[in-house]
Amino acid sequence: xNPAPVKHGVxxxxxxxxxxxxxxxxxxxxxxxxLQGDGLLPPAIWSxxxxxxxxxxxxxxxxxxxDFAVIQQAAAANLPRTQILGLLDDxxxxxxxxxxxxERLMEQLTLPMSQDHREAHMxxxxxFLHQAMDIRNAxxxxxxxxxxxxxxxxxxxxxxxxxxxxxxxxxxxxxGIAL
Ligand SMILES: [Fe+2]
Ligand SMILES: [Fe+2]
Numbered sequence: 001x002n003p004a005p006v007k008h009g010v011x012x013x014x015x016x017x018x019x020x021x022x023x024x025x026x027x028x029x030x031x032x033x034x035l036q037g038d039g040l041l042p043p044a045i046w047s048x049x050x051x052x053x054x055x056x057x058x059x060x061x062x063x064x065x066x067d068f069a070v071i072q073q074a075a076a077a078n079l080p081r082t083q084i085l086g087l088l089d090d091x092x093x094x095x096x097x098x099x100x101x102x103e104r105l106m107e108q109l110t111l112p113m114s115q116d117h118r119e120a121h122m123x124x125x126x127x128f129l130h131q132a133m134d135i136r137n138a139x140x141x142x143x144x145x146x147x148x149x150x151x152x153x154x155x156x157x158x159x160x161x162x163x164x165x166x167x168x169x170x171x172x173x174x175x176g177i178a179l
Pocket of ligand 2 (some may be wrong): 057061098102159160165
């Protein structure tokens with residue numbers, strides 16, 4: 001039997017590709033923070049299991065994952081640091097625009113549990129951007145932040161796209177807001 005495919009350092013079980021199962025595996029599996037044989041985590045790869053069912057969010061997420069993989073590949077290929085920083089700056093703008101779009105969706109929510117979600121989700125967007133900026137600044141100062149960059153990609157997928165965004169979609173549906 002062929003071994004199960006590996007995604008972001010997590011060996012996937014067949015027929016077990018639901019995003020929450022992937023998140024569970026990432027959270028519990030310490031291998032996700034370990035480096036692969038070549039010293040790098042695999043580049044971010046889009047999976048259709050990440051689709052949340054909201055056309056604009058799915059379009060943004062697909063583009064974010066694709067463009068992040070381009071940065072990882074540029075870093076792995078040792079392209080000039082200025083080029084990598086330029087790609088990362090564009091990507092950070094893209095993520096910030098994406099976060100604002102989700103925050104506009106959250107403004108339509110009114111129930112108390114939705115307000116809790118909104119506060120936590122918005123705080124996580126800000127924390128993620130701060131973390132990404134720290135990595136960007138480390139790269140700008142010549143530090144080898146490539147591994148940190150890889151970890152950031154996996155984190156974006158696991159904790160923003162999978163955990164919080166699926167929760168947001170559930171709340172929108174719960175409050176009868178059309179996707
Ligand atoms: Fe989000
Ligand atoms: Fe998102």
